[in-house]
Amino acid sequence: xxxxxxxxxxxxxxxxxxxxxxxxxxxxxxxxxxxxxxxxxxxxxxxxxxxxxxxxxxxxxxxxxxxxxxxxxxxxxxxxxxxxxxxxxxxxxxxxxxxxxxxxxxxxxxxxxxxxxxxxxxxxxxxxxxxxxxxxxxxxxxxxxxxxxxxxxxxxxxxxxxxxxxxxxxxxxxxxxxxxxxxxxxxxxxxxxxxxxxxxxxxxxxxxxxxxxxxxxxxxxxxxxxxxxxxxxxxxxxxxxxxxxxxxxxxxxxxxxxxxxxxxxxxxxxxxxxxxxxxxxxxxxxxxxxxxxxxxxxxxxxxxxxxxxxxxxxxxxxxxxxxxxxxxxxxxxxxxxxxxxxxxxxxxxxxxxxxxxxxxxxxxxxxxxxxxxxxxxxxxxxxxxxxxxxxxxxxxxxxxxxxxxxxxxxxxxxxxxxxxxxxxxxxxxxxxxxxxxxxxxxxxxxxxxxxxxxxxxxxxxxxxxxxxxxxxxxxxxxxxxxxxxxxxxxxxxxxxxxxxxxxxxxxxxxxxxxxxxxxxxxxxxxxxxxxxxxxxxxxxxxxxxxxxxxxxxxxxxxxxxxxxxxxxxxxxxxxxxxxxxxxxxxxxxxxxxxxxxxxxxxxxxxxxxxxxxxxxxxxxxxxxxxxxxxxxxxxxxxxxxxxxxxxxxxxxxxxxxxxxxxxxxxxxxx
Numbered sequence: 001x002x003x004x005x006x007x008x009x010x011x012x013x014x015x016x017x018x019x020x021x022x023x024x025x026x027x028x029x030x031x032x033x034x035x036x037x038x039x040x041x042x043x044x045x046x047x048x049x050x051x052x053x054x055x056x057x058x059x060x061x062x063x064x065x066x067x068x069x070x071x072x073x074x075x076x077x078x079x080x081x082x083x084x085x086x087x088x089x090x091x092x093x094x095x096x097x098x099x100x101x102x103x104x105x106x107x108x109x110x111x112x113x114x115x116x117x118x119x120x121x122x123x124x125x126x127x128x129x130x131x132x133x134x135x136x137x138x139x140x141x142x143x144x145x146x147x148x149x150x151x152x153x154x155x156x157x158x159x160x161x162x163x164x165x166x167x168x169x170x171x172x173x174x175x176x177x178x179x180x181x182x183x184x185x186x187x188x189x190x191x192x193x194x195x196x197x198x199x200x201x202x203x204x205x206x207x208x209x210x211x212x213x214x215x216x217x218x219x220x221x222x223x224x225x226x227x228x229x230x231x232x233x234x235x236x237x238x239x240x241x242x243x244x245x246x247x248x249x250x251x252x253x254x255x256x257x258x259x260x261x262x263x264x265x266x267x268x269x270x271x272x273x274x275x276x277x278x279x280x281x282x283x284x285x286x287x288x289x290x291x292x293x294x295x296x297x298x299x300x301x302x303x304x305x306x307x308x309x310x311x312x313x314x315x316x317x318x319x320x321x322x323x324x325x326x327x328x329x330x331x332x333x334x335x336x337x338x339x340x341x342x343x344x345x346x347x348x349x350x351x352x353x354x355x356x357x358x359x360x361x362x363x364x365x366x367x368x369x370x371x372x373x374x375x376x377x378x379x380x381x382x383x384x385x386x387x388x389x390x391x392x393x394x395x396x397x398x399x400x401x402x403x404x405x406x407x408x409x410x411x412x413x414x415x416x417x418x419x420x421x422x423x424x425x426x427x428x429x430x431x432x433x434x435x436x437x438x439x440x441x442x443x444x445x446x447x448x449x450x451x452x453x454x455x456x457x458x459x460x461x462x463x464x465x466x467x468x469x470x471x472x473x474x475x476x477x478x479x480x481x482x483x484x485x486x487x488x489x490x491x492x493x494x495x496x497x498x499x500x501x502x503x504x505x506x507x508x509x510x511x512x513x514x515x516x517x518x519x520x521x522x523x524x525x526x527x528x529x530x531x532x533x534x535x536x537x538x539x540x541x542x543x544x545x546x547x548x549x550x551x552x553x554x555x556x557x558x559x560x561x562x563x564x565x566x567x568x569x570x571x572x573x574x575x576x577x578x579x580x581x582x583x584x585x586x587x588x589x590x591x592x593x594x595x596x597x598x599x600x601x602x603x604x605x606x607x608x609x610x611x612x613x614x615x616x617x618x619x620x621x622x623x624x625x626x627x628x629x630x631x632x633x634x635x636x637x638x639x640x641x642x643x644x645x646x647x648x649x650x651x652x653x654x655x656x657x658x659x660x661x662x663x664x665x666x667x668x669x670x
Contacts, residue, residue, distance in 0.1 A: 001082070001094075001118045003146040006039040009078070014040045014069035015062065039081050040065045042121070047084055087117065088124030090176065101129055103169050111157055112164035115143040123259045126285040129168045135251075135287050177211050178218040178265075181357030181367045182505065189506055202512030207505050208351035213344060216621035217354035221342045222265065224593065224614035225359050226323065229336040231602070234300045236312035238335070239319040241271065251287065258285040261319050264335060264360050272318040277304050280332065282320060290322065296331040339596050341368035341484045342614060344589035344622065347492035349522040350501030353587065354618070355485075366596070373468070373481040374594060378421075378438045378552075379570025379579040379607065380459075380478030382540060383490065385435055387458035388446045389536050389646070395432040395543055396643045399442045401425050406473070418444060418477065421571065421606075432643070435543050436551030438569060440477055447476035461531045462490035463500060478570060487581045488590045494544060494566065495583040497634070498537035499528035534634035539644050541566055541631060544582070552608045553580065559616050564629040567615070569607035574600050578610040585629040587622050591615045 002009050015038060037045070044064040049057060068077055083093040091097040097117050098106040109117070119127040119139035129136035141162060148158040186205050190198045241257040243250055254271045261269040263285070270282035270290065280292040297304060303314040314320065314332075321333045336359055344354040357367035366372070385393075402425050406416040420440050434442030447455055452471035459475075460466045469480030482490075485503055492501050501523075508519045544566035548556035552569040567582020577594040578601060591611035594601065601610065633639075636647045 001039075001121070003150050003152055004118050004143045005042070005121060007146070007150050009039050010074055012038060014038060014065040038065070040068050040077050042085070043077055043081050044068060046086075047080060085121050086124060087120040088128045089130065101169055102167070110161070110164060111147075111153060112140070112144070112161040112166060115147065115161060116140045116166060118143050123255050123285060125263060126255050126258065126287075128286075129166070130170070132286040133168070177209075177214050178356075179207075179209060179214050180361030181369065182207060182209060182214070182352075182355050184361070184365070185355070185367065185370065185505060190509070203517070204510045204512075204514070205506060206508040206510075208346075208353065208507050209355075209505075210353045210622075213354040213618070213622050214356075216618050217342045217344060217356050220614045220617035221340050221356050221591070222359060223617065224591070224610065225336050225338055225340050226267070226333065227613075228338055228593065228601075228605070228610060229333060230299050232334075234302045234312065235334055235337075236303060237272075237314060237318035237320050238269075240315075241317045241319065243271070243273070243317045250283070254283045255285065257317075257319055262362070264321075264363055267321050267323055267333060267335060270320055270322050272314060272316055272320055275304065275314045275316060275318070280304075280314065280320075282322065290330050292322065292330045292332050294329075296325070296329055299334075300332040335363070337595065338593060338601070339364065339368055339372075340591070340593040340611075340614070341372060342589070342591050342618065343369045343484050343488045344587055344618065345488050345492060345501070345503055346586065347495035347501060347583060347588045348525065348586070349528075350489065350492070350503050351507070351522060352503050352505045353622075354589075355505075364596075368592065369484045372483060372592070374483075374577050374592060374598075375480065375572045376478040376482045376487060376579060376581075377570035377572035377577055377607070378440075378443075378478060379487065379568045379581045380480065380482070381435060381438070381443045381476070382494065382544060382568050383459045383462055383464070384443055384447050384450070384455055384476050385431065385543060386494075386532060386536055386540050387450050387455045388431070389539055390458070390533075391450050391454075392649060393431060393446065393449075394643070394645050394649050395430060395539060396645070397431050398428050399431060399434055399445050400428050401434065401439045401441045402427065404441055404444060416474075432543055432546055435568075436546045436549075438547075438552050443476040444473055447473055461500070462493050463502075463531075464490065478572065484590045484592045487579070487592075488588050491567070491581045491583050491590065492588040493531045494537055494540050495585050495588050496525065496528075496537075498530055498532045498534050499525055500531040501528060535637050535646055538631060538634050538637055539646075542644050544568060548582065552606075553582070553612055555608070555612060556582065556616055556619075560619055560623065562623070562628050564631075565619070569612060571606040571608075575602060575605050576600060578605060578607045580607050580611040580615045582615055584619070584623055584626070585631075586626055587619075589615055589618060589622070591618075 041061060044061050048064055049060060086092055087097040089100045091100040094117055095106045098104060098109050102109060102113055116129055116136060119136060126132060127136045127139045144158050144161050147153045148155060186207055190203065190205055238261055241253065243253050257271050258269050263269055268284065270284050272280055272282050274281040278293060281289060283289050300314060302308060303312045321335055322330050323333050325331050339358050341358065342356045345352050355369050357369045358364050404418055408415050418440055452473060452475055455475060456466050456469055456471040459469055463486060464482060469475050489501055489503055493499065504520060509517045511517055547553050547568050548565045553567055556565050557563060564584050565582060567580060570579030576598045577592065579592050581590045591614040593610045638645055638647050638650050640650050
């Protein structure tokens with residue numbers, strides 16, 4: 001490691017000024033690209049600082065380098081580096097890498113194997129001996145030569161190491177599940193419980209996740225976000241580098257450029273070698289060259305135009321992103337700025353079955369599923385409707401979908417003139433139709449009748465924080481704040497017949513010998529607190545099934561071909577947040593998509609168009625082989641003329657009306 005990364009590590013004081021000059025001269029002559037970052041600087045950068053590329057951060061890096069050199073011994077700095085550096089294949093530190101690549105403990109590796117591992121810190125994907133054996137071998141030979149030059153090994157040892165036939169573990173780790181956000185949640189929970197012992201006791205932590213569903217959630221959310229990204233304007237390459245003319249030196253230059261632009265899952269980085277209006281030739285970190293033509297160029301058409309400004313123009317040396325299409329062709333793309341979250345839990349006991357906290361954990365570690373407080377928009381309406389059922393409303397109650405205006409005296413602030421999403425008003429309609437069509441005027445009139453204070457108290461039964469949903473009429477349109485995990489728990493109440501569940505993630509913890517330290521017994525329905533009456537849950541389930549059958553989420557039942565799906569789309573003001581929250585009695589799941597700094601997603605972007613497809617894609621996997629569920633009609637609910645009513649309201653079924661007075665005054669009749 002010293003031979004290739006920092007030969008003068010034990011001589012310099014953190015910044016190697018000789019090394020800076022040597023690297024500069026070597027890079028001028030392009031002998032072999034050499035970095036001037038010392039091991040201490042790498043520790044400062046990789047372990048203690050963010051990855052942003054700014055002048056300020058570079059100053060912090062140098063200051064922190066000097067502080068580390070002052071506070072720690074050289075051996076301690078080297079130990080941190082050796083144990084924490086990322087080396088690809090899920091390996092952090094050289095001990096983990098020895099197991100990952102050679103299947104043996106670090107103390108048993110040979111000089112040749114050590115040289116192979118020492119090549120990884122610079123670019124773990126470019127010099128990965130599993131996926132890129134040719135380049136890994138080339139770097140290994142170079143490191144052996146550097147070891148000999150620095151007197152770390154003899155000429156005989158170098159010759160023997162170069163000839164040694166290495167037995168690399170074949171193939172990548174196909175068992176890997178993308179659950180980085182969940183792993184971090186589990187780490188925090190275990191640390192809270194066990195403190196620093198969490199890192200020293202060798203604990204094994206078992207989560208409630210279903211591996212297949214977790215992978216389906218990860219894939220579905222990424223696909224949904226990338227589909228949205230295709231519709232966005234091309235923002236230009238991530239960076240421009242000067243590529244040498246000599247072919248032999250291009251590979252090194254590509255490595256250097258991509259070391260700071262790692263692949264982001266299936267959204268891969270590449271450096272453009274040639275660019276024209278009909279074809280792009282680009283090089284990947286693994287040495288592969290790829291060609292992009294035809295439809296693969298469409299997402300970045302503006303960057304290939306002759307009139308493209310310099311910061312958007314795709315040209316030789318541009319660092320771009322590429323993805324493989326389902327047909328196996330390459331397509332140019334860009335890292336998305338938009339974020340998203342997906343969470344699924346078992347409504348019968350609250351166990352989390354899948355959770356994805358964002359597009360990519362390495363890009364943004366903020367867990368949107370558990371930590372992002374966002375406006376739920378129309379996906380909050382069912383909780384207002386649920387409150388209305390307790391006040392004598394029925395699915396057949398007729399409410400007027402007509403314009404409303406509230407002056408400043410009524411709202412306690414600015415005058416308010418709410419609108420329906422499509423700007424159209426359809427006159428009198430039933431509650432069932434109003435929810436299916438997500439009519440804002442209907443929800444507001446219902447909340448007026450129920451009373452904002454009553455509704456605020458009612459929604460807290462579902463696990464919402466009352467103070468985050470102020471008792472104003474805007475609550476009818478979901479103007480409060482929720483997290484996706486909170487929404488999944490709340491919809492679980494409708495799914496399970498009216499019981500409140502608390503989400504939980506850790507099923508079992510064992511010590512290093514496999515002895516059980518703690519284990520959770522899933523709660524039964526009888527042990528769960530009741531949130532709402534069984535009748536309320538049943539009627540709400542019927543209304544939410546209508547949304548997925550004929551309403552704004554009709555694509556759900558249309559695609560999955562099963563009637564036991566229920567849910568609600570949600571799009572907030574100015575299309576800032578896009579939601580779909582829904583369930584089948586065995587699984588409740590929520591999708592959210594939006595920008596971290598709230599802004600318009602696009603005038604045509606909705607919860608039904610953006611988030612619902614992610615939910616459907618996940619449910620296709622989660623409900624495979626699950627029989628269609630038939631709801632049991634609870635006591636006190638009757639069906640009259642094809643509609644469900646509480647028994648005591650059935651005699652007056654459908655006669656009640658709300659908000660029709662204005663219409664009668666304006667039209668002179670009912």
